[in-house]
Amino acid sequence: MKLIVGSDHAGYELKTRLIKELSLAGEAVEDYGTSTEESCDYPDIGLKVAERVAKDQKALGILICGTGIGMSITANKVPGIRAALAYNTYSAQYAREHNDANILVLPGRVFGKEMSLAMIRAWLGTRFAGERHQRRIDKISDIEKKYIQPAKEKA
Numbered sequence: 415m416k417l418i419v420g421s422d423h424a425g426y427e428l429k430t431r432l433i434k435e436l437s438l439a440g441e442a443v444e445d446y447g448t449s450t451e452e453s454c455d456y457p458d459i460g461l462k463v464a465e466r467v468a469k470d471q472k473a474l475g476i477l478i479c480g481t482g483i484g485m486s487i488t489a490n491k492v493p494g495i496r497a498a499l500a501y502n503t504y505s506a507q508y509a510r511e512h513n514d515a516n517i518l519v520l521p522g523r524v525f526g527k528e529m530s531l532a533m534i535r536a537w538l539g540t541r542f543a544g545e546r547h548q549r550r551i552d553k554i555s556d557i558e559k560k561y562i563q564p565a566k567e568k569a
């Protein structure tokens with residue numbers, strides 16, 4: 415499983431520390447930026463990570479901004495993405511078990527490295543439970559289909 419990781423400037427420091435730990439632990443991590451603490455716009459990074467994860471069944475994403483809210487809103491605009499903002503290990507675990515979240519969003523200005531790693535491990539270490547939860551996810555997909563505009567064909 416590949417981990418596609420991205421942040422804005424508010425999540426940059428935490429992202430850097432998490433990538434180091436996750437790589438040391440043997441995870442295959444791809445860093446989608448940002449690459450400095452200079453101010454940038456979270457939708458730019460959130461979109462790139464979400465598009466990458468939506469295209470690849472073998473990829474999961476981790477997104478970090480200051481609150482986690484902007485990245486959550488952004489990523490959830492991409493069809494096929496279920497981005498969950500984690501606020502403790504319980505929410506991280508159930509984001510996978512019940513919601514099959516393919517992106518975990520972390521707030522860069524709320525928790526430190528250890529708590530963030532604990533949430534990532536809780537999410538990665540849990541399997542989707544399926545059954546009634548699959549039915550609910552199918553309903554979310556139906557909502558996406560209802561509102562997606564068909565892409566205009568290129569002339």
Ligand code: RB5
Nearest residue numbers: 424479480481482483484
């Ligand atoms: C950046 O200052 C901040 O607005 C951003 O990181 C995030 O918290 C937005 O939701």
